[in-house]
Amino acid sequence: MMDFVNFHLIPGVVLGSIYALGAIGVTLTFGILRFANFAHGETMTLGAYLTLTLVLLTGWHALLFLPVALALTALLVLAMDRMFFRPLRHAPSIILVIASFGLMLMVRSLVQVIWGTELQGFSKGITLPWVLFDSLRVFPKHVVILTAAIALMVAVHVLLRHTRTGKAMRAMSDSPELARLTGIDTERVVRATWIVGAGLAAAAGIFLAYDSHVETLMGFKMLLPVFASALLGGLGRPYGAMAGGLVIGVVEELSTYAWIGSEPLLPPGYKAGVAFAIMVAILIWRPSGLFRGRVF
């Protein structure tokens, strides 16, 4: 029983919170800019590598650089929007999807050229878990990740519900046409969307790297579960993305629990297939997702 909690449920919730952070960006971009951004995974990778560089330069703890890394990643993404997406602002969304795919390949190659392809880590050495109530084992890093992820999600909530820019983001997600006719500065809203999405993606990348390691394919591997989370929650629905991320993360981890007998239900190597299966199921049976998102 405690194995279930220690090795499946807690890691699942932690992974889910990381997916949720990534999925919010995907869903916001989809709602406001109206396309599925394939380069979103590379944004996560960039966040992790920028942090790695700062750690290697200073020797300080990775999470101290969270604010700086988020800001740097957001700046890079704003520059990418300027170069690649803004000229296509009024193009059909399939053009934007293809452009984002191209950008994904470019960024990944660039990351590999700059940082190399071997695995790296924020810190050497192993931390031991705290043991609570004799059998509950909790890793400090998991507590940190979960706390930070929740704090970021609360910040997103406050932004969307209580600030002028956040409300304008929701308005534009409802109707870009009416937003324009209302006098909303839509380019400003687009910039805000990139900043929020990129910042959260960078955080997801950093947390994932902090939990395991840094590698050039990490963002690409995250893309599938993160898209599945956004879809599960309903495209364009930030709260749905949070819920979807959590569900996908937990289900992925639970799928390797020994539900029947002593063998894992699903060999750990097939974990990635879980998100894929969920995504296919949603697309077939409920394309609007849990929170009635947009259907394309």
Next chain:
Amino acid sequence: MAAERPVLVLDRVTGGYGGAEIIHEISIILGRGEIVTLIGPNGAGKSSVMNAVLGTLVIGGGRILLHGEDITGTPPERVVRRGVSYVPQTANVFPNLTVNENLEMGAYVRTDDFRPRMDEMYELFAPLAGRRRSPAGTLSGGQRQMVAIAKALMVEPDILLLDEPTAGLSPRFREEIFAVVEDVNARGTPILMVEQNARQALGIADRGYVLVDGRNRTDGTGAGLLADPEVGAMFLGGGTAEPAPAPSPGAPIGTPAGTARGEARAGRRDPDARPPSAPGARRR
């Protein structure tokens, strides 16, 4: 009046949505303090005239003057900042935003404290006061229309453009909307309004224009147009479009307007009537 400069002038404006031209040399004048009504059959280009002013129509010729200044081709956000508020025909509220948030968005271009204005709006539209926190998409059609108008009034506009504000509303809400239009106008705001409820609209209008096939057909004072037999016939028949039953003699223009509207709506759904332009497909 004669010496005063009109607040809004369309001077032989031609334009479309990138393809064929939809409106041809349309001329319209909105004077200070006036209510001006545009009427015409479905597809006549009434909404396109509004879009021309807001800057979402591609203008091929002519000029649009706001307070005497040329604003032809100015993008919508700048037109709004110059004091023009627009309530589109469809999709005119943000459905997932609460009523309060819709009004806040209406005030987006304001940098001062707009809360007093918001309180005024809840007085003007009393039914909304109890629904401040409801998503606009959950309201009835009439209340949604109130939100749309209140949202447009948040900036205390110099000019208000209304595109069929009473379409599809019950008579009670229709009365209420017309009363608000008169009230807002009485406080000095000139209003350019597209309406299908012709009798009522012309009844409160200083002047009206009849558009057919993207062109000016007739214009005159509200009362003058109401008395014009050709206007009545056109309204029920859709003018040059498919033939329609002639109005029974003596039937008032306005009373069947609701009916005419109903027929018009039904006509829209008829795939043969206007094939490529289901309303939903036009503006999303």
